[in-house]
Amino acid sequence: MTNHVMQSFSEHIQQVKAAVDPLLERYHYEALMVHSGAPVFRFMDDLEYPFKVNPHFNWWVPTAVPNSVVLYRPGEKPHLFYFQPVDYWHLPPAPPDEAWANEFNITLIRKGDEWREHVVDAANLAVLGNAPRLAVHFTQAAINPTALIHEIDLCRIRKTEYEKRCLVEANIRAARGHNAAASAYAAGASEFETHLAYLQATSHSEQQLPYGNIIAQNEHGGVLHYHGLDRTPPAQRHSFLIDAGAEFQGYAADITRTYTPDTDGVFCDLLAAMETAQLDLVDGVRAGASYVDLHLKAHRVISRILRDADIVRMNPDDMVDQRVSNAFYPHGLGHYLGLQVHDVGGHLSDEVGNKIERPEGHPYLRLTRSLAVDSVVTIEPGLYFIPQLLEPLKARPEVNSAINWSLVESLQPYGGIRIEDDVLVLAEGAPRNFSREAFSQLAQAQAA
Numbered sequence: 001m002t003n004h005v006m007q008s009f010s011e012h013i014q015q016v017k018a019a020v021d022p023l024l025e026r027y028h029y030e031a032l033m034v035h036s037g038a039p040v041f042r043f044m045d046d047l048e049y050p051f052k053v054n055p056h057f058n059w060w061v062p063t064a065v066p067n068s069v070v071l072y073r074p075g076e077k078p079h080l081f082y083f084q085p086v087d088y089w090h091l092p093p094a095p096p097d098e099a100w101a102n103e104f105n106i107t108l109i110r111k112g113d114e115w116r117e118h119v120v121d122a123a124n125l126a127v128l129g130n131a132p133r134l135a136v137h138f139t140q141a142a143i144n145p146t147a148l149i150h151e152i153d154l155c156r157i158r159k160t161e162y163e164k165r166c167l168v169e170a171n172i173r174a175a176r177g178h179n180a181a182a183s184a185y186a187a188g189a190s191e192f193e194t195h196l197a198y199l200q201a202t203s204h205s206e207q208q209l210p211y212g213n214i215i216a217q218n219e220h221g222g223v224l225h226y227h228g229l230d231r232t233p234p235a236q237r238h239s240f241l242i243d244a245g246a247e248f249q250g251y252a253a254d255i256t257r258t259y260t261p262d263t264d265g266v267f268c269d270l271l272a273a274m275e276t277a278q279l280d281l282v283d284g285v286r287a288g289a290s291y292v293d294l295h296l297k298a299h300r301v302i303s304r305i306l307r308d309a310d311i312v313r314m315n316p317d318d319m320v321d322q323r324v325s326n327a328f329y330p331h332g333l334g335h336y337l338g339l340q341v342h343d344v345g346g347h348l349s350d351e352v353g354n355k356i357e358r359p360e361g362h363p364y365l366r367l368t369r370s371l372a373v374d375s376v377v378t379i380e381p382g383l384y385f386i387p388q389l390l391e392p393l394k395a396r397p398e399v400n401s402a403i404n405w406s407l408v409e410s411l412q413p414y415g416g417i418r419i420e421d422d423v424l425v426l427a428e429g430a431p432r433n434f435s436r437e438a439f440s441q442l443a444q445a446q447a448a
């Protein structure tokens, strides 16, 4: 493990405890139990789906181990029941790493439910997890109580120093992959070959990626979650969109870049304009700023780009008001990032049980809160030429006549543009851009 990151782990655990203590008191729980999750088997099969750890467990323990439990009573050292079976079929989890083991009292358990005999006082216990066996041991009310989870999720929005360092490492790892993918594309690779180059450079197996790579050439860039991975490159190469991440101790990076082999022309101009727009939107990530406002600003900026490129001959504000920009930019500006790629809390109100609704006409916006110091968000504006979304505009005579359809058709083979960075909200001034920092760190290392 990276020393520099783990130096801040002890402080992280103290902060997690300090966040959880008042919540347990408020809701009258004597203790919190977090289960890491159980493997899920395929239907009528003895093969498991790839194991994904309960992020609530990962918030406490920096490793993805199944059938394990953290039991925490305020004022005490958290107790970790760590699953290490005697198993000659599978590689058992490695012993707890000394870099974090000191923060816990640790009992190694050999069987799935062995922690149960140690968790005696179940009456005032809050249990977080989704292992089916939890329902055998606890009442429905004890498992995943919604008010407590709401409040814990609010805590998880603000990242500790340890979490920031994990996100930095994840970004460096992802940037390595992106550089390799860009080189592969420049050398004429197919989507599939580019994907393999990405895995090699990040040293991730497919299952370790925080989300499935989106590696899209030409019109595939206009399929928002494209996972096709064509084995042969297209005869004519117009564009390359890659949305791919990496993880570090459970924390995710989520980066998107778009390239074209063209050296001039409308798509080149659009790409340059979107790069400028994205950086400007990143600069708007300030403590206290409304993410909804930032998302709506993205609509205005993209509308201006559409007008300047002579794609839509309309006033940019009218484009936004009449939802024309939604046909070119049909997703949200981004989301929280952390242990989950689309991290928790995006719509939570500070008032427990309430949510902050999305603005009308923007059903895919994943974040509606104002930005708090130490929260991490993605900024990922996009501009696409998606036939299913553009076609309905033809039925609106005034909009139809404002669109330069021949130009739109010439751009459809390019699919689209998305540029995405991972950004930390600072107390004052412009944010920290983990993704751009990662790319420049790698460029400097290469130059040295």
Ligand SMILES: [Mn+2]
Pocket: 254, 334, 335, 378, 380, 420
């Ligand atoms: Mn994203």
